[in-house]
Amino acid sequence: MSAPQIIVLPTGVLSVNTYLVVHGNEAIVIDPGGDAPEIIRQLGDAKMVALLLTHSHYDHLGAVNEISAAFPAADYYCHPRCAARAASAAANFSAEICGEKYAVAAPSKPLNGGETLKLAGLKMQTFFVPGHTDDSLCFYFPDAAALFSGDTVFAGSVGRSDLPGGNGGQLIREIKKMLAVLPTETAVYPGHGEATTVAVELQSNPFL
Ligand SMILES: [Zn+2]
Numbered sequence: 001m002s003a004p005q006i007i008v009l010p011t012g013v014l015s016v017n018t019y020l021v022v023h024g025n026e027a028i029v030i031d032p033g034g035d036a037p038e039i040i041r042q043l044g045d046a047k048m049v050a051l052l053l054t055h056s057h058y059d060h061l062g063a064v065n066e067i068s069a070a071f072p073a074a075d076y077y078c079h080p081r082c083a084a085r086a087a088s089a090a091a092n093f094s095a096e097i098c099g100e101k102y103a104v105a106a107p108s109k110p111l112n113g114g115e116t117l118k119l120a121g122l123k124m125q126t127f128f129v130p131g132h133t134d135d136s137l138c139f140y141f142p143d144a145a146a147l148f149s150g151d152t153v154f155a156g157s158v159g160r161s162d163l164p165g166g167n168g169g170q171l172i173r174e175i176k177k178m179l180a181v182l183p184t185e186t187a188v189y190p191g192h193g194e195a196t197t198v199a200v201e202l203q204s205n206p207f208l
């Protein structure tokens, strides 16, 4: 099968980067923050087989119900604490962020970090990277040389740690631990802003 295609689509109220990893006629959707019709349109003929959430903040999950309804056979994966908060409008800050209560209704498959799965014919490894939240996961696809980092590491920056469950020291330690085991040429696709690489962040990220 051909190499996977990665599509980035800014969605929702805070322009989160929603990523579509399309492999053949199957796709994985990461952090559908909003704009469900546009995500579904971009999928084209590809069928979503898995939906992944990096963490429980509303800006990353505001279209989970709509996307799940469009692909009811797909599994939805996240950390167990993320699943609990996604299911609670009070805990995912949806009212604060968009003025509307939103709770994810779909049942999730738990990931704690350290797992290796095969999704859409692609190997995926999970990293538990707490510090921005205590339910943050990063998803590494070795076949695509790609890491989806959520709100942990950004191009030249790191996620905020002043929200509930945040811990700045822990965030830096956990990011460093993860980057140390990834090939330096790995592309890093963050939850907001431009993509980068492991090599660039190790050399020039002032927080690391
Ligand atoms: Zn966040």
Ligand SMILES: [Zn+2]
Pocket: 016, 057, 059, 060, 151, 191, 192
């Ligand atoms: Zn975010």
